[in-house]
Amino acid sequence: MYPDPKTVTRVTSLGAGPIGGGWTAHFLARGFDVTAYLHDEAETPAFMSILNTAWRSLTELGLAPGASLDRLRIVTDLEASLEVAEFVQESGPERLDVKQALYAKLGAILPPSVIIGSSTSGLMMSDIQADCMTPERTVIGHPFNPPYLLPLVEIVGGKKTAPEAVAWAGEFYKIAGKAPLLMKKEIPGFVATRLQEALWREALHMVANGEATPEDIDIALMNGPAPRMVSQGQCMAFHVACGEGGMATNLDQFGPSLKLPWTRLEAPELTQELRDRMVDGCNAVAGDNNFEEMVVQRDREIVGVLNALRQVRSK
Amino acid sequence: MYPDPKTVTRVTSLGAGPIGGGWTAHFLARGFDVTAYLHDEAETPAFMSILNTAWRSLTELGLAPGASLDRLRIVTDLEASLEVAEFVQESGPERLDVKQALYAKLGAILPPSVIIGSSTSGLMMSDIQADCMTPERTVIGHPFNPPYLLPLVEIVGGKKTAPEAVAWAGEFYKIAGKAPLLMKKEIPGFVATRLQEALWREALHMVANGEATPEDIDIALMNGPAPRMVSQGQCMAFHVACGEGGMATNLDQFGPSLKLPWTRLEAPELTQELRDRMVDGCNAVAGDNNFEEMVVQRDREIVGVLNALRQVRSK
Numbered sequence: 001m002y003p004d005p006k007t008v009t010r011v012t013s014l015g016a017g018p019i020g021g022g023w024t025a026h027f028l029a030r031g032f033d034v035t036a037y038l039h040d041e042a043e044t045p046a047f048m049s050i051l052n053t054a055w056r057s058l059t060e061l062g063l064a065p066g067a068s069l070d071r072l073r074i075v076t077d078l079e080a081s082l083e084v085a086e087f088v089q090e091s092g093p094e095r096l097d098v099k100q101a102l103y104a105k106l107g108a109i110l111p112p113s114v115i116i117g118s119s120t121s122g123l124m125m126s127d128i129q130a131d132c133m134t135p136e137r138t139v140i141g142h143p144f145n146p147p148y149l150l151p152l153v154e155i156v157g158g159k160k161t162a163p164e165a166v167a168w169a170g171e172f173y174k175i176a177g178k179a180p181l182l183m184k185k186e187i188p189g190f191v192a193t194r195l196q197e198a199l200w201r202e203a204l205h206m207v208a209n210g211e212a213t214p215e216d217i218d219i220a221l222m223n224g225p226a227p228r229m230v231s232q233g234q235c236m237a238f239h240v241a242c243g244e245g246g247m248a249t250n251l252d253q254f255g256p257s258l259k260l261p262w263t264r265l266e267a268p269e270l271t272q273e274l275r276d277r278m279v280d281g282c283n284a285v286a287g288d289n290n291f292e293e294m295v296v297q298r299d300r301e302i303v304g305v306l307n308a309l310r311q312v313r314s315k
Numbered sequence: 316m317y318p319d320p321k322t323v324t325r326v327t328s329l330g331a332g333p334i335g336g337g338w339t340a341h342f343l344a345r346g347f348d349v350t351a352y353l354h355d356e357a358e359t360p361a362f363m364s365i366l367n368t369a370w371r372s373l374t375e376l377g378l379a380p381g382a383s384l385d386r387l388r389i390v391t392d393l394e395a396s397l398e399v400a401e402f403v404q405e406s407g408p409e410r411l412d413v414k415q416a417l418y419a420k421l422g423a424i425l426p427p428s429v430i431i432g433s434s435t436s437g438l439m440m441s442d443i444q445a446d447c448m449t450p451e452r453t454v455i456g457h458p459f460n461p462p463y464l465l466p467l468v469e470i471v472g473g474k475k476t477a478p479e480a481v482a483w484a485g486e487f488y489k490i491a492g493k494a495p496l497l498m499k500k501e502i503p504g505f506v507a508t509r510l511q512e513a514l515w516r517e518a519l520h521m522v523a524n525g526e527a528t529p530e531d532i533d534i535a536l537m538n539g540p541a542p543r544m545v546s547q548g549q550c551m552a553f554h555v556a557c558g559e560g561g562m563a564t565n566l567d568q569f570g571p572s573l574k575l576p577w578t579r580l581e582a583p584e585l586t587q588e589l590r591d592r593m594v595d596g597c598n599a600v601a602g603d604n605n606f607e608e609m610v611v612q613r614d615r616e617i618v619g620v621l622n623a624l625r626q627v628r629s630k
């Protein structure tokens with residue numbers, strides 16, 4: 001039904017904003033031919049400015065063989081922009097009515113074997129695909145800003161999406177140099193934005209209550225959790241910080257602190273089932289690596305990050 | 316009353332665990348003479364193992380002139396460990412009764428001009444200092460794990476702490492190579508842990524509800540918000556992501572999304588006052604840097620971080 005994702009060479013990116021521009025730059029840097037659809041010719045200068053900014057960073061990260069800004073084609077006719085597309089990244093306006101109308105058109109124009117990934121950060125694919133006559137191949141492919149630098153893409157289908165299309169998107173984004181996260185369920189905010197939003201709302205509460213300023217919040221994050229979070233997510237950070245006992249020690253020892261007023265968010269009940277999911281999940285990620293090896297690797301990565309930041313900032 | 320923090324050369328670190336060990340390694344790496352108090356001689360091998368692991372990373376980060384592991388003295392008599400101390404970092408067991416008893420002793424033994432910083436992550440200084448006869452110089456100096464690598468130290472006094480002692484600690488930790496955050500109010504979890512805990516509880520909810528696995532959570536964090544959060548905290552990340560309009564655009568445009576179920580944490584009411592605090596706070600941090608410069612700097616730092624990680628991981 002769907003072509004081998006390895007064979008895709010032509011991508012169409014819809015949208016002239018920072019997300020559409022970021023995706024365009026990313027796909028060009030990974031060596032694809034990219035057709036960018038802009039609503040209006042007048043958007044071209046701002047769009048090219050996004051691309052040129054992104055290209056400097058992408059060059060420093062290393063371009064794929066043959067990658068070139070010359071392989072970009074800008075088109076203002078939607079149908080023409082889709083003619084040779086083997087994959088479509090949609091980054092249109094974040095309004096449900098606009099997206100539904102767009103997907104109605106895309107569903108009629110594009111052969112049903114072409115997967116469409118939506119960059120939406122707030123809408124659900126089950127809603128977006130409502131008026132699409134070929135909804136099986138429509139998926140969420142949500143990047144993190146800036147999309148030309150941050151590797152994450154969250155992937156999830158709507159009610160009418162085929163599981164094969166979700167799997168295909170996972171493979172394709174990986175081939176295209178991204179870190180795909182195939183979600184288990186369609187939920188508002190997906191995974192990363194939910195986590196970020198919890199942190200953000202706690203920050204707003206603190207500022208509202210005079211407990212911290214925006215500057216305080218940022219000092220705390222940049223110098224505290226962030227350099228470690230690049231190396232280990234919050235689950236593995238706690239797993240490794242607790243030594244040999246890992247996440248089991250963390251939950252058994254600090255479980256009661258989930259009742260403490262350390263945030264305005266109430267924790268879930270720490271049931272045996274939740275405990276086991278956390279412990280088993282961390283053990284699965286750890287695999288054969290022992291505690292000592294994981295500490296050493298974490299520390300090497302944090303040192304690398306801190307030294308890199310110092311180097312960039314001293315220039 | 317308190318000596319010039321620049322003149323401090325001798326630090327006493329209390330505690331044999333990962334936090335006490337981490338602090339000891341950090342102060343040694345910054346060129347201090349460090350006396351480490353261990354409760355029991357038998358703790359020495361594990362303590363030295365923490366130090367040796369930390370020392371490798373600290374060496375790669377760059378030692379201060381004259382810094383040496385030879386400038387460590389291990390002592391198992393509390394009074395003797397405090398004899399020449401010009402600053403004390405306390406990383407004892409995280410139990411209020413134990414800390415209160417310890418601060419009663421410290422308060423009697425140490426000259427009142429010696430500042431005591433507590434590494435506690437969950438207790439309040441107003442409680443810890445209850446039985447201390449010289450509580451004016453007792454402050455929280457809460458590090459982030461691993462304390463020999465992550466720069467953050469959150470500083471706040473208790474009800475009986477002198478404001479001068481809090482200010483002194485801020486200066487001293489900065490001289491000692493840390494990123495001090497002087498807190499506005501004494502609140503449970505301080506700033507960084509509150510933010511981290513909100514994120515952690517949202518993660519637990521998601522795992523409990525089968526919305527994500529621990530692995531999913533970590534993939535999302537490591538590849539999404541984390542590499543950017545090293546360069547910009549959440550406030551400046553939103554400020555810069557919104558272009559020229561900055562935080563004002565963010566709040567005016569996305570304010571309504573604070574009502575959306577993007578996390579289980581309800582947001583505060585977005586009052587005019589909260590809006591202004593956020594906007595003014597971000598503008599103050601931005602200073603004279605324009606939007607374009609901040610984007611370029613963010614991107615350079617993210618590129619540096621991603622390349623550093625790739626380099627470490629390829630070895």
